[in-house]
Amino acid sequence: MLQGKSALVTGASRGIGREIALELARQGANVAVNFSGSEAKAQEVVDEIKAIGCNAFKVQADVANEANVKEMIKEVIAQFGTLDILVNNAGVTRDNLLMRMKEEEFDQVINTNLKGVFVCTKAVTRQMMKQKSGQIINVASIVGVSGNPGQANYVAAKAGVIGLTKTTAKELASRNIRVNAVAPGFISTDMTDTLTEEQREGMLDMIPLGKLGRPEEVAKVVRFLASEDASYITGQTIHIDGGMVM
Amino acid sequence: MADVFDRVKAIIVDRLDVDESKVTMEASFKDDLEADSLDVVELVMELEDEFDMEIADEEAEKINTVGDAVNYINSL
Numbered sequence A: 001m002l003q004g005k006s007a008l009v010t011g012a013s014r015g016i017g018r019e020i021a022l023e024l025a026r027q028g029a030n031v032a033v034n035f036s037g038s039e040a041k042a043q044e045v046v047d048e049i050k051a052i053g054c055n056a057f058k059v060q061a062d063v064a065n066e067a068n069v070k071e072m073i074k075e076v077i078a079q080f081g082t083l084d085i086l087v088n089n090a091g092v093t094r095d096n097l098l099m100r101m102k103e104e105e106f107d108q109v110i111n112t113n114l115k116g117v118f119v120c121t122k123a124v125t126r127q128m129m130k131q132k133s134g135q136i137i138n139v140a141s142i143v144g145v146s147g148n149p150g151q152a153n154y155v156a157a158k159a160g161v162i163g164l165t166k167t168t169a170k171e172l173a174s175r176n177i178r179v180n181a182v183a184p185g186f187i188s189t190d191m192t193d194t195l196t197e198e199q200r201e202g203m204l205d206m207i208p209l210g211k212l213g214r215p216e217e218v219a220k221v222v223r224f225l226a227s228e229d230a231s232y233i234t235g236q237t238i239h240i241d242g243g244m245v246m
Numbered sequence B: 001m002a003d004v005f006d007r008v009k010a011i012i013v014d015r016l017d018v019d020e021s022k023v024t025m026e027a028s029f030k031d032d033l034e035a036d037s038l039d040v041v042e043l044v045m046e047l048e049d050e051f052d053m054e055i056a057d058e059e060a061e062k063i064n065t066v067g068d069a070v071n072y073i074n075s076l
Helices: A015-026 A039-052 A066-080 A103-131 A152-175 A197-206 A215-226 B002-016 B037-050 B066-074
Strands: A006-009 A030-035 A056-060 A085-088 A134-139 A177-184 A237-240
Touching (some): A006 A015, A006 A066, A015 A030, A015 A039, A015 A085, A015 A215, A039 A056, A066 A103, A085 A215, A103 A134, A103 A152, A103 A177, A134 A152, A134 A215, A152 A177, A152 B037, A177 A215, A215 A237, B002 B037, B002 B066
Parallel strands (some): A006 A030, A006 A085, A030 A056, A085 A134, A134 A177, A177 A237
16 A cells, blocks of 8 residues: 555654554555654564564654754655655643643643644655655644643644644645644553543543544554545544544 | 856756746746746755755745846855
């Protein structure tokens, strides 16, 4: 499905990013595994991709740092020759009630989760315009659509990503570059493993399908958006949330 | 001078699919050569490759005519 394509997945050492990297590889793509802190985890993902039979390497970069990102993109192109798929997945949380949220907690989340998408998208656009093709998939969040108490920073960033997705899609459509977003709901990852039983029960009550999602259920939609099967889809945000927000 | 102009012209003709005779030093990319803003960004990218240099965003924004591009390259 993605034979010979080359992909860069940010924040790919863990959780949803890791699963996306593996899923793209299962479809034949070579994958650059970006990470910021967890080098050993990133190496595990690289090893798994190689075991699948695709090319992979890990590359450290702070997605909000333009100089870092430019170097990373250069390396991907040097290694793979092209850059067909960018998945902006890297994200952090610094949850707090608005009244208690510190300025740096707000800034950190906006930087990584929103500015990071802008920086990485801008940096790959040159290559994709030259190729006259490319797919960009942004990992937003359902809370960017619905809002969520305790996550003013995260929600603002994710809503920003959805707007950025639409604008980028419009700007680059004439160059055959498609830009879409996915908005996962409650997905079982390290992030949700820390929830109490009570919080978990509360969440399940809001989900019509009655269960948490799995990272691979997000990864498969990303893979679809990255493939030619989605050739007439751009600027969209696909909810992957068990029906929570309709 | 002529050399730079000819090289720039060749890129413009190829990229914007316009008649060679329309590409004069005075020609405006947007008004005379029917380029949109993204076309101009792409042209600047190609010029960077052709002349092996980097044009800063602030400089690139000032390039409106063929002459602006040629003069900028000659000034390096």
